[in-house]
Amino acid sequence: MDETRFRKCSVAERLGHVKVHGTYMGSRFHGGHQVHLYGMEGFYCEVWMRAGLHCVEWIEVARNTDILSEYVKVDLKGLLG
Numbered sequence: 001m002d003e004t005r006f007r008k009c010s011v012a013e014r015l016g017h018v019k020v021h022g023t024y025m026g027s028r029f030h031g032g033h034q035v036h037l038y039g040m041e042g043f044y045c046e047v048w049m050r051a052g053l054h055c056v057e058w059i060e061v062a063r064n065t066d067i068l069s070e071y072v073k074v075d076l077k078g079l080l081g
Contacts, residue, residue: 003043003061014059018047026071037062037071044068 001017009017022038022045029035029051036047044062049055062068 001041003040006040006043006045007061011056011059014045015047015056018045018059028070030070033057037068 001021006014006017018038018040022040025037025039025044027034027036032051034049034051036049038045038047046060046062046067047056048058048060050057
């Protein structure tokens with residue numbers, strides 16, 4: 001499924017597609033949400049869950065590539081020895 005078709009789906013349909021076809025990339029916290037990044041077929045999406053409730057509130061396509069840096073954690077001590 002391409003990005004355009006994915007965006008037209010309901011949240012439940014998006015979640016089903018993410019579960020089957022998504023590749024988990026990482027997680028971050030933003031406000032009261034835990035946000036999970038998934039690689040899809042040619043795009044990324046974020047699954048937003050209210051922290052502590054374990055229910056998906058929304059799923060959006062992550063078009064802003066700057067947001068990807070929020071998921072990168074570099075262990076400099078591990079890299080430098």
